Amino acid sequence: MGHWYLEPVAGLVPLNGENAARHLAAIASAAAEENVPRVVELLTGNSPVAAFLAAVFDLSPFLRDLARRRPQMLDPIFDKPVEARLDEIRAGIATLACAEGVSESSLMMELRLRKTEAHFLIALADLAGEADAAVTVRRLSDLAEACVRAAVDFLLRDSHRQGKLRLVDPDRPAEKSGWILLGMGKLGAQELNFSSDIDLVVFFDPQAPAVVDPLDATDMFSRLARRLVRILHDRTEHGYVFRTDLRLRPDPGSTPLAIPVEAALNYYEGRGQNWERAAMTKARPVAGDLEAGAAFLKELQPYVWRKYMDYAAIADVHSIKRQIHAHKGHGEIAVRGHNVKLGRGGIREIEFFVQTQQLIAGGRFPELRGRETVPMLKELAARGWITAEARDTLTRQYWFLRRVEHAIQMVADEQTHALPEDDEGLERIAHMLGFADAARFSDGFRAALHEVERHYAALFETAPELSSGVGNLVFTGDVDDPDTLQTLNRLGFQRPSDICRVIRSWHFGRYRVTRSAEARERLTELTPALLQAFGQTRRADEALMRFDELLAGLPAGVQLFSLLQSNPALLKMLATIMGAAPRLAAIITRQPHVFDGLLDPGLLKDLPDRAYLSARLAAFLDGDRNYEEVLDRLRIFAAEQKFLIGVRLLAGAIDPARAGRAFSDLADLTIDAALQAVAAEFATKHGRVAGGRVTLLGMGKLGSRELTAGSDIDLILLYDHDADAEESDGDKPLAPSHYFIRMTQRLIAAVSAPTAEGVLYELDLRLRPSGNKGPVATHIDAFRKYQRGEAWTWEHMALSRARTIAGDAGLRAEVEAEVAAVLALPRDEVKVKAEASGMRAMIEEEKPPRDLWDIKLIPGGLIDLEFIAQVAVITGNVEQDGHATATADTLAHLAPGFATMQARQELVEAYAFYQALTQMIRLCLTGNFDRHDVPPGLADLLLAVTGLPDFGVLEAHLKDMAATVRRHFDRLLPAAKKKRSGRDL
Template identity: 65%
Template sequence: MAETIAELKLAVRSLHPLDAEHARKFRKELGEDIEGSAAALAHLLKAEGEQVRFIEALFDLSPFMRDSVRRRPQTLEALFDLSVEERLAQLRAELERVGFAETEKDVMRLLRQLKAQAHFLIALDDIANNVEPQVTVERLSDLASACVNATVNFLLREAHGRGKIALPDESQPGRGSGWIVLAMGKLGARELNFSSDIDLISFLDPDAPAILDRMEAGDLFSKLTQRMMRILQDRTEHGYVFRTDLRLRPDPGSTPLCIPVGAALVYYESRGQNWERAAMIKACAIAGDIKAGEAFLRELQPYVWRKYLDYAAIADVHSIKRQIHAHKGHGAVAVKGHNVKLGRGGIREIEFFVQTQQLIAGGRVPELRGKKTVEVLAELEKRKWIDADTRDEMTAAYWFLRKVENAIQMVNDEQTHLMPTDDEGVERIARLVGETDFVSRFTTILQTVEKHYAELFETAPSLSSGIGNLVFTGDEDDPDTLNTLASLGFKRPSDIARIIRVWHFGRYRSTRSAEARERLTELTPALLKAFGETRRADEAVLRLDSLLQGLPAGIQLFSLLHSNPGLLQLLATIMGSAPRLADIVTKRPHVFDGLLDPAILSELPDRDYLASRLEAFLGNAPIYEERLNRLRIFAAEQKFLIGIRLLTGTIDGARAGAAFSDLADLTIGTALEAVIEEMETRHGRVRGSAIALLCMGKLGSRELSAGSDVDLILLYDHDPEADESDGEKPLASSQYFARLTQRLIAAVSAPTAEGVLYEIDLRLRPSGNKGPVATHIDSFRRYQASEAWTWEHMALTRARAIAGDLEFCAKVEADVRKIVSAKHDAAKVRADAAEMRALLEEEKPAKNRWDLKLAKGGLIDLEFIAQVARLTAKVPAATETTSTVEILSQLQGGAATPQMADELAAAHRLYTGISQMIALCLTGPLDPDDIPPGLADRLLAVGDAPDMAVLEAQIDEAMTMVRDGFEKLVGAVLRP
């Protein structure tokens, strides 16, 4: 008589392995291994029959299920006595008791062991097709909720035992505890997938009966929340329970793990985002103080469910749409590698199809406020929001895709939503799902969902704007978005996505209002596209992030950029190509205010224009410090705007140099006036006094660049009989002017909250740093006539009086012309200049050809040629200009042919254009191996060159010519 083999209380279906031989071999080995621990199961595995064939195939198709039985054969053995549902009920009862365990170690061990058994049984019943997918997701949700509840109960009891809280009823720890644990997403809707993490938010009701110290409660429950996460997700020798994610809480980057309900309500009502409204639809209190949690969710009802369907509500829904996916006709549906959750036609689109209509109508129709996707689909059809065919097709698609999603995760218990990329992997999923024509049905389902989803939003604007998916909702990366960002040129797409999500959290003042965030959302595709084209896309976004952090409000800027694509392109250029300008913008965002003037790029910044703007900006500010601060703000803004004109090609390098110089003349002159007024209020005036501020260097030749310092000398005169000033606190005459100069230096170059006006260099005054900071005109004349070095006379060729008493300034300039025009020993001048140039080459060699100032044949060579020419009368006698390029173009006599003069002047214009652009865009020297692409484009425009190789050849050719001219007009460089 044949032996009767006990069977499992498990109905099975026909299931076929991918590798039958391997499956049989493993079944045999497993049966031998478990004879001592699970005799009935070992006996069954040695027999033949429908259940054995199912188990054999299951082990081949799912390494996770196979390994689970190998580790815990008793889990399957239990089904000889109980059905899956009966055993799951036992496990749930055991989980409830875990909350009353003695130690945390016991809790962690028991949770992992019980969860592993339940997880296996839920998967087993699903793969056997004994239950519908909706039963599977409910079982998984119940399991997760039970694990969280047990953990919270244990932690509350322990805190009570330590005297940290006083639970009203220790047998029901959550009641009155004040600790609210909300489940979000699929767990909140009781639709959890197999290997999902669980989204939780932890809140605290500080007025709950159990709270002993309201001040310490926040820290206590944040620590308990952290321990809850650790208990649930840390891996031990027994595995893990559930991966836990708390990032759906309000502003997770800057808030504690457990947030007081009052603060949370304020956040949601003032800064809550569209996606957070959608997320709160599924929120459910699952552990801790359930009553307090439900009360909190009731208070949130007006935030989630808006009473009236107005334009703002529709805009909110469209805003969410723009953040999810491109719609109709975008791309093709695939099977291999398709993301079942986030891909086109996937689960997310079905959920969003439901949630958006809930957001639109749920405020007026309470029946549409359900958490379960399929139940709401039925309500939508019942109320004629969708037709019956749509309901049925979307319902069938939802449960099919949920079963596919679970099957993908049941293979190796991995949190993935991606279909395999190979034929064997796809076939494995098809067999686990139990679908013979899987590929065809899967494709049809995806296309069906995509069609309904597109029809719902076919009139809504798309965030993708034809460049691909851009999803920045929630707190996890969307794979298609990362691909889109990478295709746009971003090297670190995940970091960029994180930054953009921070903007949407409203953490910055500039993105705090809902209107600002929505406008920024609309702007995002064009912004990312423009930034990607800078070829320094990541750096550009990081700089924009710094700008947004500093802006007091963003709506005006976002609106401006939204309506002006050219300005958006300009911002991208600044952020991606001009680190120096970007740094100015991010540190002092107010400079961008100047761009609000639509005529800004069409107006030339000449002296009259700047003077009128300065007068209007200063107004009648009576206070000294206020006037200086306004002056700094004005100068910073105008430097920026001059730079913008240069960057966009509105003006060239020479015009920029003149504009920067005019701005310095005006602002330093105004600062001098303010300093003089301030001095006179306390110290009076020196009888017969007169002041002239003499500038030299780049400012003197009107070639100032962005970031240049200024070379100044303060000259004065007074009545010879006046020994001191006549004010309330008189000062000796020399001390008076020294004090005035020191105050001017402080006013112009001392760092303040508004930055500095200019860095000042006084080393060109008589006797340099050893001499007094202010120089009497008689001392100046004597020094220049008898003591000055050749280089000091060379410096005077670029001297201009920019501020002070007009009559005295004219006298000073006449003195300078007299000194420059005096007969000099031409041979000595040339020899001294050549010696000086050789010394500079030795002490400050050029770093590369782009170091245009110091390079052999560079700007210093040209400046020396011009200065020597002025001192040795190699220009027309009437020449009084301080401009280097004008002097070069007028060279005459000796080796200075008209052709040479033209070539030297052209070289100066080339160097000036390049130097101005580099100084504008970079904070340091240009590295030829790391030129920002946007800057390279602008340098090519300056040189009118097709590529960098041609431009470098132009520079090399110019340097050879300039060095040759230097040697002919000045003399050989004496040192190698």
């Protein structure tokens, strides 16, 4: 039979002896069929080697299946040691690219067959103890590199053959080809694990001698990269070579697979992230134009290795550290299911321990720029950056954990790093590592993790913790960290993988707001607190997605991120907006400049009264501006102030009634400014009408100063002029009526037409005399005549809320006096009440409420209260000096003969309750309130603003309140003949 060169150093014990014998016999039978007599004799003999192989095939289904399919892979070890055979395999792989008649499909087959044999032998040598973990990772890395080079060389020669490249030497295709392939991570460090994928980053030099058309180079090299992945990655009947990942390239979501070196250098130097800087410490040219690859990395050195240990460099490293939760050793580590790579005390912590020290010191000490973990531990200790004890402990545990990782992956060739959850699975791993049983392995494994954890946690002793106890929050690289997914889920996110993707996109600097390194660092530091705050909204995913939309539109972020970091209340407010107030969130995302107002330290102290808003508007419009600029600035100002009024309401700094007045004052001021701008602009072309005066009469909720965030504006434009004026005095004169109609149309467009800055207000002029049939502008005499002789009862009811908001002071006084006079006209009280009751019944019939939460339309809702107030005004049943337009004020001053004190009190309470609900709902939502889909954050806000403890209590209160109001309505505004029964919900 001859000597078999792979003698097991230590005995390997199978899980089940009978199964092991049966597996060995099956493989011996397969060897006989393949006519491999030396292998048959080895497997059927009674030797330590046969016992070792029996144990291997029992413990590893993957290796057992390989041996059954290709038992001849065992045969070469009779002639030479494993290392020599591996050298032969790699040498054979190197010749494939230039072999006669090689095709892509034949190359794929040969690579898979040779890789499989090498993989099999590397695993056997590892389990036999012939190779320690350091040798195993080097063998796996050399194998991967050989395969990548062969595939790259083949693709370069194929492109040369097609005329797409002009190689300097087709026998050495990579030379001066300009195609750069950097091995990243464990491939770059030559530390691959058994089932590792390989991370490649692909660049090219469009000016390289081999490049035929520099303009086509991006597409051409990207196509080659795509073919490379297919050659290596695709599974065929012969398996696969290596899973290949190209996602570590700059901004993988928006860049081609191959990137020009100049663009890559610009990216890293201008937008490179902290984790990319750390990743580049392991980058190594592995295939293609190795000389160009080395030159590229040399060019990149100042980015990766900071020369001076300044504050920016320290902040940079701390920023990376903060992305990984520092475990302080509290609590027991579970062995079952533990992730040996990413979990507490795992391989990643050792690698990170080394990398952070390298990043701090490597700029000044070139000897600390190595790619491999253990040699760098030695260098760090030699220079005094870590203790000898840390070096020895971490070196020992690193190789132990790497052995555990290999054992896990050798079972089924799966890219997993988690220990099994079941007893048999854990026992299997223990046996593969030479432990007597799972219990002893568990003790040793747990001790190793605690030792690593102790050294790793020490890194964080000087770095402030932003959000202690949150859990793992790792967003580096391009693969989701399992513990981070769990943390996000625990925080309240339903789609943690999507959240990881979004946060990683922030790090790529695709948005203007994250282009600067400082902004990305600030955002990284803020992220734990941000996620906690969004999680508490109970619609965490929506909140974060809206925040992402906000980031996409912001011009800069350092100031905002710093402010949020130092101001937890503001962060909570932002989270509330994003989670509970889609309307406000939409305003921010469409017009992110409105967020600037939150930077004002006096925001919650300064009340947004008329004087405050007027001063702010004057300052905002100050300067010589053209017509279009004024209209845009009015939109900007109104959007920002609507938002800030809403924020004050959300924060409880103002109550709903004050919010209604503030929204109304804002509309008054901005529409007045728009009217002035329109009048001046219109006059440049059409001149002015002699004695011409204009005023705007605010109706509806604007008139009563009870606007909400989503209210339309009801207006009537009234004008007057000299009796003998025939036309305006401009270049294009117009008759007075035509002049004011055209100017009103211009005003409607100025206020309501959408521009890049949005819409100022939606205007509704249907309350003017004759409604939509009448002209949009009404002469004061026509208005007077109509109101006194033709208006319906409902129009006088509407007039009870009218007030002038803009225009000529003299005309405003006349209109106010006329409105008061019309409201004071004698009326048949019984008839008015009956007509109002009839109108309410008609509304109820034609436009029934959707549900209990249609607060305006429900029986006993807002319309009932408004009708009561309006009827009281026009029938003289209000005890109040002067004409007050606010519904709440009117209800509070109902005459005793009209309503009892109890009724008055209950109506006032109901109106305040409805106003609180509608202000908050309209502030937060753009659509209807769906009782079955209430954002939890909005439910909390509604409870806060009404002072009720529970949403069910709130609904019951609303129902009771509506019943009370309807009872008063039916008594105060009885129907004409027989009493109509209210419709209960």
